[in-house]
Amino acid sequence: MKQDLLVAVDCIIFGYEGEKLQLLVIKRDIEPFQGSWVIPGGFLQENENLEEAARRILYSKTSVYNAYLEQLFTFGEVNRDPRGRVISVAYFSLIKSTDYKLIAGITSNDIKWVDVKETPELGFDHKIIVNLALERLKGKFSYQPLGFNLLEDEFTLTELQQLYETVLNRNLDKRNFRKRILDTAILKETGKKRAGVKNRQPLLYTFDLNKYKELTKQGFEFKL
Amino acid sequence: MKQDLLVAVDCIIFGYEGEKLQLLVIKRDIEPFQGSWVIPGGFLQENENLEEAARRILYSKTSVYNAYLEQLFTFGEVNRDPRGRVISVAYFSLIKSTDYKLIAGITSNDIKWVDVKETPELGFDHKIIVNLALERLKGKFSYQPLGFNLLEDEFTLTELQQLYETVLNRNLDKRNFRKRILDTAILKETGKKRAGVKNRQPLLYTFDLNKYKELTKQGFEFKL
DNA sequence: GCAAAAGTGTTGTGTATACACCCATGT
DNA sequence: ACATGGGTGTATACACAACACTTTTGC
Numbered sequence: 001m002k003q004d005l006l007v008a009v010d011c012i013i014f015g016y017e018g019e020k021l022q023l024l025v026i027k028r029d030i031e032p033f034q035g036s037w038v039i040p041g042g043f044l045q046e047n048e049n050l051e052e053a054a055r056r057i058l059y060s061k062t063s064v065y066n067a068y069l070e071q072l073f074t075f076g077e078v079n080r081d082p083r084g085r086v087i088s089v090a091y092f093s094l095i096k097s098t099d100y101k102l103i104a105g106i107t108s109n110d111i112k113w114v115d116v117k118e119t120p121e122l123g124f125d126h127k128i129i130v131n132l133a134l135e136r137l138k139g140k141f142s143y144q145p146l147g148f149n150l151l152e153d154e155f156t157l158t159e160l161q162q163l164y165e166t167v168l169n170r171n172l173d174k175r176n177f178r179k180r181i182l183d184t185a186i187l188k189e190t191g192k193k194r195a196g197v198k199n200r201q202p203l204l205y206t207f208d209l210n211k212y213k214e215l216t217k218q219g220f221e222f223k224l
Numbered sequence: 225m226k227q228d229l230l231v232a233v234d235c236i237i238f239g240y241e242g243e244k245l246q247l248l249v250i251k252r253d254i255e256p257f258q259g260s261w262v263i264p265g266g267f268l269q270e271n272e273n274l275e276e277a278a279r280r281i282l283y284s285k286t287s288v289y290n291a292y293l294e295q296l297f298t299f300g301e302v303n304r305d306p307r308g309r310v311i312s313v314a315y316f317s318l319i320k321s322t323d324y325k326l327i328a329g330i331t332s333n334d335i336k337w338v339d340v341k342e343t344p345e346l347g348f349d350h351k352i353i354v355n356l357a358l359e360r361l362k363g364k365f366s367y368q369p370l371g372f373n374l375l376e377d378e379f380t381l382t383e384l385q386q387l388y389e390t391v392l393n394r395n396l397d398k399r400n401f402r403k404r405i406l407d408t409a410i411l412k413e414t415g416k417k418r419a420g421v422k423n424r425q426p427l428l429y430t431f432d433l434n435k436y437k438e439l440t441k442q443g444f445e446f447k448l
Numbered sequence: 449g450c451a452a453a454a455g456t457g458t459t460g461t462g463t464a465t466a467c468a469c470c471c472a473t474g475t
Numbered sequence: 476a477c478a479t480g481g482g483t484g485t486a487t488a489c490a491c492a493a494c495a496c497t498t499t500t501g502c
Binding site for chain 1: 309
């Protein structure tokens, strides 16, 4: 038994900065699609699992290892790659704002963040892949607290709300948002305030992962 | 570039009979796991898409071609197959009750339906795959009207409710269930009644696919 | 007429939404 | 003192959950 095909892993990497949801794209330096922007990917190695491959690719572009990572979908259209048959297992990842800033610093000509609302044309079928990732992200945001993976460890409620508004693409009521988030009790007050702002200093919160796990076990549901 | 691996497609095939959710399993006639029960699968052919492969496998075991089919997950653990590296793209499928009966008729020693609550040990990592499929099915049932894919074209509200109770694994209130289903208006009365029962004859309904599509476009949400 | 399942509304309870003003800080 | 965003409570509408009796049919 032999198959004349290859298995690749592609990563949709999301960041959040300037109240915009950002996507990491790289410029291909070889054919096919030389010079086109694409999402980072690579071929699966013999001794690695799919998720390991995704983390390897993620790390190679961002130097981030422990980001949120989730399998999205597997694409296998016969003609999706002009070189031949390539099956692509797509993963999507959420990068913390602190890490985002480091990556932004090493920006070169062939790697950059783009606002997902202004995504350029992408090589292969990567536009389709990204669109699916966006739908999934939006869907998951409504019933799972993923937002914390895109912010810094400590954040204000307003920052969190702005993130949700960006991803869900609608405005949320400030008081209702705060009430719901605080009622679920998955946030912990740090007692600190963000200083150096030109108005009242907002309280800083962290995501209480243990509390969240505990609640999840009890069949708790988060919805927004 | 060369990879020493194979891509397989495996199908979790669900049916519904006797108020039980059923899973189609086959007995392997070759090593590895010879004599074990497994879910149907096969290797991806060069000229077929992933979903086409899933349909081919589905058809080869059930003679059903147009069942509900959805990609579930891709499994790629390094040692999941003793023969070597095999990536498996899993699909799950829902078989109408009418088709179920045909398949049940051709039951042989090496293919059978089993109640998912009494699934035997399965070869490879298929138990894990089936469990994931069950979770996904349960999840989707709550917010997408998939039930109709497991019943006959015409069904009674009680039958529909029993199906939901089986899949969701909890009891539902009859009046509330009927109210909600009928309020969404995705059902059409046929005007017919099911005769030959030893009590009052229940009305028969069909799923109104067009209405459902229309409502979905308007951002309607189904929840149970 | 009896057994068995079909069919049918109302009421309370909790949840989601809409909404406006005062507070702290920097300039 | 003024501009900027932070922080807070209530009233209303809506959705969900609980609940029991009458009707039809076959035997």
